[in-house]
Amino acid sequence: MSPPTLVSGPHAHSMSTVSRAMLLVSLALTPATALGCYLFGWPAIFLFAITIGTAVGAEALCLRLARRPPARFLLDGSAVLSGWLVALSLPPWAPWWIGVLGGAIAMVVGKHVFGGLGQNLFNPAMVARIMLLISFPVQMTAYVAPAPLGAPGAPGFLDGLAITFGLGGGATGGFDAVSSASVLGHLSTELGRGASLEAIRASGAGLVELSLGTVAGSLGETSAALLLLGGLLLLVFGVINWRIPVSVLGTTAALATLFHAIDPSRYPDAAFHLVSGALMLCAFFIATDYVTSPVAPLGELIYGAGIGALVYIIRTWGAFPEGVGFAVLLMNACTPLIDHLIRPRIFGRSRRGKPLTLPAAGDSP
């Protein structure tokens, strides 16, 4: 008789695996990504492929250095998803080396120096985005107006290559780009120049365009409606729960409403904040990262509210027009503290950790 194989518990399985979660998140991201690739054309598609490719390559390299089995960890899809999220947060016409650096930083500095999947303190995609934003502010804020695939004036396949790889010389490969400020950048600049809020909002994109995503911005964060759709899919499939998204969006909306009520000529309303920038992407796809968010329900609410408040504070009074990345990293840093203070109740024990006493049989009413 062969010796029995060692299998550790739990023996009843919900079939909820890392790869399944990653696959569902990827599916939920697909609509917004597809729209981004369509709107910003070939350069965006090349950048997307380069970033994911580098992330997977960097993950394979790190696994090799750590002498771990590459296939098991590569096939769980976490590297693809991290690279994907980095790509979505980049300006769509960014040069190729931004994508390469982003993918590599996310995997090496953001994840594997801590020991790989499940060990990282900070969200890898946001680490990459913030390191790039601080190091290369020019390339990371060079937004272009949408030029959909096949539309007149949009770059073709070869122009796209020239833009991404800088072959034609100059920042955009000799191609005439219609550079354009993101809506939050526009707002921040114009408010700084003393313009009134009504005039700025009238000259910029409206709420409908912002929801649909047909505005200048990062590759995959422009379409609030499609990101919301993806987020709802995640909720329906039980990949995430409602607490973090609702507390992030709710806190930002509440602060925006409050300040809008105090001075409508200076502070935009809640709807504007909800549909602009990376807030939707953050609330459903980035803040909900299992590894870097608290485990207890109350902890999740505090964490989400912290992100929402920080996003609003940085957007309104900070030096950067968008604060999602910084907010997520700051709250990631607070996560161990939140987990320490607010622990989930252990099954069979009270909140204070004392064993629950069962009422004696026949005693209970």
Added chain:
Amino acid sequence: MSTDYKTIARNGLWDGNIVFGQLLALCPLLAVTGTATNGLGMGLATTAVLVASGLAVSALRGAITTEIRIPAFVLIIATIVTLVDMAMNAYLHDLHKVLGLFIPLIVTNCAILGRAEAFASRRSLPAAGFDGLMMGIGFTLALVVLGAVREVLGSGTLFSNAALLLGDGLSWLEIRLIPDYDGFLLLILPPGGFIVLGFLLALKAAIEARPARTGTIDEAHERIQQVFTAGALLPGAGQRGEGT
């Protein structure tokens, strides 16, 4: 106590390197290593202090009683640092302006007090001086390596402003390695210092761990399974296991 100069040298340069072995003196390390030149200047100043304080503490080790040794060491170190600070201000004025605050702060560099307490106060004069020199060289090497990595990746140059430190004769050291380079700004900033230091520490650990190569996690898992199954087949092992 016999004095093994080879051990002292090895300890100062590699095993007990102030930065890579003991992780001391990180404040000046991160603050001044934006360029290799600044690292070299800081390293040389610290080396001078280490040698002089080692010699002074060792010479006075019979006169200083145990109870007041720490204030006495600090007094000696502060005197020497003040001398170095004034000398640099006089002869290397431009570099002194760059390193500024961090030269007087060598007084608070825990590595120097550490060497005085742990080594110089118990050893002979030549051994203490040699230890100070080796620790100083090790620290200088660490600062220059870290400064060079940050400078090349962060701004694309190497040994910029070397003429400030070494005189115009050595201005050929100033190299622009990557032309038209915008710079990876983060690496010049303090967080970049931490990140580069982390990778250099990992490199040192990898070099030291090289001979002891072990298998993959899968192989380890297999070995554990073999041990367990072998144990389960031994008479009596089953009963012992079931009880727990």
